[in-house]
């Protein structure tokens with residue numbers, strides 16, 4: 001936050017104007033990654049120093065320190081290595097979170113440890129970041145730990161990397177050295193799915209290309225590290241995704257109010273929205289969005305709000321409220337990527353507590369599908385996962401979970417495993433897909449499953465106008481509906497059981513939609529449109545599935 | 553769609569944390585230190601459960617060296633918003649006359665704060681305790697998890713913290729163990745004041761500049777609130793326009809010269825500071841890494 005001061009002092013803003021501007025700033029959370037001693041903490045210290053992110057007394061304290069391991073006057077790593085053990089051993093053990101801001105942005109940095117033993121702490125820092133700076137010591141090039149950290153960053157869905165080739169001062173700021181290391185890294189990272197990688201040659205110690213571009217690398221024409229941090233797009237598209245409202249707490253001050261509290265994981269919820277409650281499947285409408293600051297018409301991720309529903313429903317913590325047209329996946333068995341974070345190895349058959357959104361269930365690891373060999377960057381068969389291993393597993397929860405894949409949604413696609421005896425967090429999991437398990441294979445197909453696949457419920461449409469019946473059948477068929485027009489008594493009950501829309505002139509079926517009694521336009525083509533709209537409005541056709549707009 | 557503003561995003565995260573604790577622990581408590589951070593934390597708790605009341609009590613660990621204005625504020629404000637406040641002191645040490653000039657700040661703190669806190673938590677049987685600490689305050693705080701695990705003796709093991717991924721917090725503890733929870737972890741001092749301003753949150757008047765009696769000793773302004781603060785030869789009490797940047801025990805918290813008598817002026821002043829907020833706290837500087845040592849022992 002120190003740099004806010006600079007921008008304030010240098011400006012003619014009043015304090016109110018300044019705060020107004022502060023409120024509008026974007027926040028970028030980023031983390032460091034790379035092998036031990038590559039200079040991560042030194043870089044962050046340098047960045048804070050150059051961006052005036054430290055106070056005089058803090059600077060004085062490290063200048064006085066007897067622990068300077070660097071070859072410069074100030075050991076910048078001491079700014080983030082705040083534990084005694086870290087200072088004594090000269091390594092980072094756990095993540096340090098530091099803040100700074102520039103006139104354009106606010107930053108929260110997670111400076112993570114490079115030492116392999118503390119990989120879980122690196123994963124901790126990276127899990128909430130949207131950019132990672134991967135450091136490489138120009139003398140050593142890409143190491144196994146560089147690959148491990150880059151892989152974890154990619155699994156955690158961090159979209160953007162800065163590839164900082166550090167200690168260029170020790171390699172005469174050689175372009176060749178820089179380019180060789182970049183080529184090496186970019187080759188191995190090519191299939192990791194990063195949206196963007198920005199290579200920058202730096203010296204954390206000397207400050208080259210950290211805040212300002214350096215004259216010592218005239219061959220480098222890209223941005224300085226800070227320039228890049230200030231301009232890189234900040235991805236926050238959570239509000240535009242599918243609604244995921246994981247109920248956290250039921251708020252019940254008295255008999256008249258029953259509210260469901262959550263931090264919206266993604267999407268937007270509006271007053272009046274038709275919503276479905278999972279796992280019960282019950283439907284209702286949003287009656288109000290209540291907050292301490294008044295009622296809202298809409299709320300979007302990542303806000304923490306409380307909603308009430310129009311109907312009395314039995315809802316508790318762990319339930320998920322969603323829109324009917326974009327349901328999450330439902331399964332007890334999943335395939336997931338795992339980072340294993342404890343000494344005792346993971347083997348198939350072990351049970352753990354699994355925490356996912358706001359629920360905690362028992363879960364059993366069914367199998368280890370593969371383990372990543374960091375040296376060769378290949379997936380191998382394995383019987384166990386050891387400390388810091390990355391692998392793919394299959395896991396079965398004691399109850400069905402509602403989730404998205406981690407790629408689709410970082411919050412509803414992630415879970416942690418907890419050892420029920422030691423109580424420690426033993427793994428970070430990222431869901432790849434739902435599995436149709438052995439049990440599922442033997443289970444009869446349920447009406448809801450047909451409904452979900454077809455995108456509509458079964459129904460009888462009683463239509464006496466033969467032309468309309470044909471047009472309707474054709475149109476529904478083109479949409480992909482299971483539909484048949486019958487003009488004999490036929491096996492209607494069986495067809496309904498198979499999830500089909502039955503169009504028939506035969507009267508007398510219970511709950512049949514009597515199309516003739518609807519107020520339809522005289523023109524049959526227009527009448528088809530009106531019937532489709534009627535079916536969508538009455539929840540026979542899932543509007544999300546068919547994307548019906550106003551003008552069907 | 554527009555981004556949620558930075559402060560609203562912090563607010564949403566903190567509310568999530570507070571609700572998570574209320575849902576998953578048997579007996580949570582909110583440590584209430586009467587300072588600006590506690591005021592913000594309390595407002596966030598109100599928001600988290602609105603329109604219901606906050607479903608856990610507040611606990612103030614009283615060293616008996618707090619400023620009179622702090623105690624007045626404590627006895628008035630939480631009650632006015634329907635919050636239950638409990639107070640705990642290390643009576644034994646208080647009766648024995650523990651004071652920082654006789655025992656030294658480190659030992660005094662250890663008895664009146666750390667010991668009292670641990671005993672107070674044990675006596676209440678609390679399995680989770682919210683604290684208003686922020687990571688930007690101090691270098692060892694910068695290392696702490698949002699859910700910070702404490703063993704049966706209330707101690708922190710910074711070299712062996714639980715991993716903490718995404719917003720999935722691990723609330724599992726055995727009997728006697730507990731979690732300290734820091735919902736303001738990601739806030740800065742500027743964020744806190746900015747939020748106090750936006751939300752018009754009441755804070756103790758000591759934060760605002762006015763003429764106050766102080767002893768000018770070296771570079772420090774020491775308020776002669778407590779009898780244990782004695783005038784040294786040649787010293788006298790004089791009136792100085794000053795305020796407190798952070799609130800602690802009166803003998804150990806220096807005031808700063810200031811004209812800032814409104815929240816925007818405090819923020820303006822904050823922006824011109826070149827020194828950190830804890831600098832005027834004697835206790836943090838007794839020795840290298842002293843905050844970490846205190847925290848290991850159970851200080852919050």
Ligand SMILES: Nc1nc2c(ncn2[C@@H]2O[C@H](COP(=O)(O)OP(=O)(O)OP(=O)(O)O)[C@@H](O)[C@H]2O)c(=O)[nH]1
Nearest residue numbers: 036037038039040041042070091092114167204205
């Ligand atoms: N010459 C030179 N030395 C550097 C540079 N950057 C870092 N160092 C030195 O490299 C050593 C390791 O630096 P750190 O910043 O502690 O490395 P780290 O990556 O944070 O290490 P871990 O956190 O333990 O993984 C220290 O002695 C630094 O002074 C640089 O650009 N040039």
Ligand SMILES: [Mg+2]
Nearest residue numbers: 040041091092
């Ligand atoms: Mg480091």
